[in-house]
Amino acid sequence: MNVEFYERIWMWAAVGLLVIFLGTIVLTAASDAIHPPSHMETVDPATLGNNPEFSNPKVTVRSDGSVVVSIVAQMFSFAPDPIEVPANRPVTFRLTSADVMHGFEVVGTNANAMAIPGYVSQFTITFSKPGEYIIGCNEYCGLLHHNMVGKLIVKEESR
Numbered sequence: 115m116n117v118e119f120y121e122r123i124w125m126w127a128a129v130g131l132l133v134i135f136l137g138t139i140v141l142t143a144a145s146d147a148i149h150p151p152s153h154m155e156t157v158d159p160a161t162l163g164n165n166p167e168f169s170n171p172k173v174t175v176r177s178d179g180s181v182v183v184s185i186v187a188q189m190f191s192f193a194p195d196p197i198e199v200p201a202n203r204p205v206t207f208r209l210t211s212a213d214v215m216h217g218f219e220v221v222g223t224n225a226n227a228m229a230i231p232g233y234v235s236q237f238t239i240t241f242s243k244p245g246e247y248i249i250g251c252n253e254y255c256g257l258l259h260h261n262m263v264g265k266l267i268v269k270e271e272s273r
């Protein structure tokens with residue numbers, strides 16, 4: 115088959131772009147821990163009020179010292195708020211939504227997940243810098259979406 119010289123250049127340019135794009139995804143997934151939403155765990159959004167974990171969303175400390183934060187996102191706030199966690203310890207966030215899809219992003223960190231009604235999104239992260247962080251909803255969820263902010267306090271532990 116005879117392919118014109120210029121045609122050949124464009125074909126290889128297109129292949130090159132694909133390699134760059136896919137490479138970027140693979141590279142960032144490996145280096146920045148960007149990963150698809152967690153395991154498949156469901157929860158009934160209509161009965162969150164009776165759910166042992168999500169009826170009273172809060173920060174709990176496991177016996178091994180790791181921290182679990184259960185969060186319910188709901189128009190237009192996060193519960194609990196503020197969230198207080200220790201620095202330099204793995205913190206597992208478990209979030210769900212009581213109504214529509216919300217976002218949960220701790221601004222300036224790698225913590226970012228969707229709160230989807232019916233599902234539990236889970237991720238674990240360690241905050242090394244103590245301080246106050248803004249939690250923002252980054253999925254449009256209604257008229258007051260822009261007001262849906264929370265606060266995360268990362269506390270230095272005294273030893």
Ligand code: CUA
Binds near residue numbers: 256
């Ligand atoms: Cu919740 Cu936007």
